[in-house]
Amino acid sequence: xxxxxxxxxxxxxxVEELCGExxxxxxxxxxxxxxxxxxxxxxxxxxxxxxxLLINCxxxxxxxxxxxxxxxxxVVFLDVGFDVRFLGDxxxxxxxxxxRGYKRHVLRMSVVRDPLRRINTHDNxxxxxxxRLVPGDRVTITLxxxxxxxENMSRLAMLLPAxxxxxxxxxxxxxxxxxxxxxxxxxxxxxxxxxxxxQVALAAKRxxxxxxTEPNGDPFYARMEQSLLAEINELGIGPxxxxxxxxxxxxxxxxxxxxxxGLPVAVxxxxxxxxxxxxxx
Amino acid sequence: xxxxxxxxxxxxPFSERVAxxxxxxQRVLLSGVIxxxxxxxxxRLVELLKRGEEPPFPIENAVLYYVGPSPAKAGRAxxxxxxxxxxxxxPYTSCLIRNGLRGMIGKGYRSDEVINAMKKHGAVYFAAIGxxxxxxxxxxxxxxxxxxxxxxxxxxxxxxxxDMPVTVAIDTKGVDLYKEGPDMWLKRHHD
Numbered sequence: 001x002x003x004x005x006x007x008x009x010x011x012x013x014x015v016e017e018l019c020g021e022x023x024x025x026x027x028x029x030x031x032x033x034x035x036x037x038x039x040x041x042x043x044x045x046x047x048x049x050x051x052x053l054l055i056n057c058x059x060x061x062x063x064x065x066x067x068x069x070x071x072x073x074x075v076v077f078l079d080v081g082f083d084v085r086f087l088g089d090x091x092x093x094x095x096x097x098x099x100r101g102y103k104r105h106v107l108r109m110s111v112v113r114d115p116l117r118r119i120n121t122h123d124n125x126x127x128x129x130x131x132r133l134v135p136g137d138r139v140t141i142t143l144x145x146x147x148x149x150x151e152n153m154s155r156l157a158m159l160l161p162a163x164x165x166x167x168x169x170x171x172x173x174x175x176x177x178x179x180x181x182x183x184x185x186x187x188x189x190x191x192x193x194x195x196x197x198x199q200v201a202l203a204a205k206r207x208x209x210x211x212x213t214e215p216n217g218d219p220f221y222a223r224m225e226q227s228l229l230a231e232i233n234e235l236g237i238g239p240x241x242x243x244x245x246x247x248x249x250x251x252x253x254x255x256x257x258x259x260x261x262g263l264p265v266a267v268x269x270x271x272x273x274x275x276x277x278x279x280x281x
Numbered sequence: 282x283x284x285x286x287x288x289x290x291x292x293x294p295f296s297e298r299v300a301x302x303x304x305x306x307q308r309v310l311l312s313g314v315i316x317x318x319x320x321x322x323x324x325r326l327v328e329l330l331k332r333g334e335e336p337p338f339p340i341e342n343a344v345l346y347y348v349g350p351s352p353a354k355a356g357r358a359x360x361x362x363x364x365x366x367x368x369x370x371x372p373y374t375s376c377l378i379r380n381g382l383r384g385m386i387g388k389g390y391r392s393d394e395v396i397n398a399m400k401k402h403g404a405v406y407f408a409a410i411g412x413x414x415x416x417x418x419x420x421x422x423x424x425x426x427x428x429x430x431x432x433x434x435x436x437x438x439x440x441x442x443x444d445m446p447v448t449v450a451i452d453t454k455g456v457d458l459y460k461e462g463p464d465m466w467l468k469r470h471h472d
Contacts, residue, residue, distance in 0.1 A: 043466060044286050045306070045448075052410050052446070060415035066361035069351045069414040069434075106360060108351040108434055120433065149366050149388075149411065181459050182366045182389035184411035236463035236470070240388070240410055242448070243462025245470075273412045 003085045004137040006281075008093035014141065014279055015097025015127075019074065020105030022145040022275040023066040026057045029211040030188070030249065030274045037186055037239070037246035046244030050186075053239070053272060064105070068273045070147040071107035074098050074127040077206060083137035091129060099123040110148075130202060138280055142209045145275040150187065151268075153179035156201055159263040168193055168265050169228065175267040176232050176248065181241025184271035187248045188212065189232065192266040195256030204268035207252035209276045216253050225251045239272075249274070293384065293442075294342035297403035300383055303449045305456035309407060310444040311420075315344040315386070317438040319365055322429055323373040326437075330380060337428035337437060340377060344384035344407075349434040350424075351414070358424040358440075361414030364388040367406070371395050378404045386447055390459055400455045408450035408458070420445035 026034075031054070038050040060067040076094055080086075102109060102124040111125065112118040134140075155175045159167045172191055179187065192203030215222035228251045238244020249272065258264060286308045291299070293313035303309070316338050318326065329336060347367055351360030367387030374385070375398035383404055388411040391399075399406060409417055423441035430436050450458045 043469075045462065046466075048286060048308070049410055052413055052416060056410070056413040056416040059419065060361070063415065065354065065357075065415045065418065066351050067415055068412045069349060069361040069363050070365070071351055071361075106352050106354050108349065108360070152366070180390065181408075181411075182368060184388065234470075236467040238463065238466060240408065241459050241462065242408075243458075243464070243466035245466075271412055 004083055006084050006086050006139060008086055008088035008090050010281060011090055012093040012097040014281065015094050016101040018143050018277050019098060019101025022143060022277055023071045023105060023107050024060050024064050026067060026273065027276060029213050031057060033212050033249035034272060037249060041244050041246060043244050045242045046239045049239035049242060066107055068147060069108055070110060070149065072145040072147045073111055075144040075146050075205060076127050076129040077142040077209060078129055078131045079134045079140040080131060081136040081138050082133060084139055094127050094129060095125040098125050098127050140280045142278045144209055147271055150183040150271040153183040154268045156266040159265055161263050163263055171265050172228055172267055173231060177235060179269050180237055183269045185237055185241060186239055186246040186272050188270040188274040189248050189251045190268040191251060191253045193253060193255045194258035195264060197264060199256055200264035200266040203254040203256055204266035207254040208268055208270050210252045212250040221253045221255060225253050293344040295383060296342055300403045300405045301453045303405050303452050305449050305452040305458045305461060307449045309447050309449060311447055312443050315346050315440050315442055317346045317348045317440055319347050319349050319435050320369055321432050321435045322437050323370050325429060327373045327376050330376065341381035342383045345382065346440065347387035358421045359418055362418040362421055363414035364409040364411055367391060378402050391451060396451060396455050399451060400453060403453050405449060405453055406451040407447035409447045
């Protein structure tokens with residue numbers, strides 16, 4: 001098996017470019033999701049909000065200005081082929097890409113170096129990177145630009161096996177209800193089920209990177225995604241919490257094997273500006 | 282629910298009498314002078330008032346916008362400028378309302394303490410669309426930092442706005458769109 005040498009400057013340049021694209025252009029699946037939600041609303045207030053959100057996206061794309069002033073923290077899922085050999089430090093390359101991207105695209109610097117002493121890094125680094133080794137010689141990079149209005153309303157619970165599907169369902173609905181207008185509905189709801197305390201949160205985050213148009217590959221969980229979405233959209237919260245059908249645009253579930261004694265569940269809320277992008281290098 | 286949203290034009294700053302005429306659910310096109318302030322700035326403003334010092338802007342009848350804008354590109358007043366979550370400002374807000382603050386623009390719930398102060402002193406809470414920072418930015422014609430420049434995006438700014446689209450979320454009677462709106466939808470769809 002031959003080794004593929006991979007210059008990390010490619011990673012840096014891709015991240016620089018994608019930071020601007022994420023901030024200023026809503027992915028098609030989300031844009032279409034908002035447009036479809038607009039078709040289903042009958043109240044004038046909900047329709048006005050959804051319509052304004054689409055206009056906002058059009059202005060942002062045309063003028064290359066961020067859709068939302070919270071241009072977030074960059075979350076990266078990096079899947080690296082076994083046969084890739086990096087020339088240079090890929091983590092430093094990603095941070096350099098963020099640094100250059102946030103400056104060049106005139107985005108807001110929203111990261112503090114230390115959670116309690118809270119000194120801004122002034123370049124939006126570091127990115128939150130999760131690396132996986134996978135077969136092959138490609139590097140797949142998935143970027144999320146995560147705002148904290150919705151991140152703050154996310155929750156994790158260590159349920160009991162006896163709580164089962166019903167317990168998970170209740171926790172998801174309860175989390176979405178509590179998020180309400182603060183997290184900027186309509187949401188995209190990422191749900192992690194299983195694994196360990198740490199891995200379940202990552203699964204929920206990873207779920208947010210899956211396009212709305214792609215259900216879970218397991219029909220059991222695809223049905224659960226649909227029924228949760230239907231239930232969420234009967235809560236009445238609606239766009240911006242002013243009342244309406246569109247409380248969520250989609251629910252994505254990612255599952256992991258877990259321990260005989262546990263049922264971890266994590267719910268990661270994303271606002272309607274669900275900024276995600278994937279490139280295979 | 283009616284098929285139309287009532288829209289009113291409003292000039293900031295405005296008096297208690299004008300505030301008391303506004304109704305939850307009305308769409309407001311706001312023009313005039315407002316001030317941007319969020320977490321760190323609220324802390325400083327309230328500390329300054331408690332020391333009995335002169336605030337850096339006239340609070341009487343003023344409207345605050347909870348926003349931390351992205352930087353301006355050349356030729357623009359500000360970058361993206363949508364509202365941030367208001368509840369983080371709740372611990373400071375009743376003090377500001379007692380000092381004459383008339384309006385607030387943000388997104389999301391307010392505490393009972395804030396709503397009670399709004400009812401008592403005649404202040405109103407507007408919601409701007411969270412995430413619509415590019416759209417809202419177009420209504421901001423001028424922006425000038427007037428204090429606390431060291432806070433960066435959180436600095437106190439004087440903003441000139443023109444027909445800024447907001448919605449009366451909580452009026453001076455305490456009627457709350459975040460309760461009434463969903464309740465009305467549920468009533469309409471489940472009765």
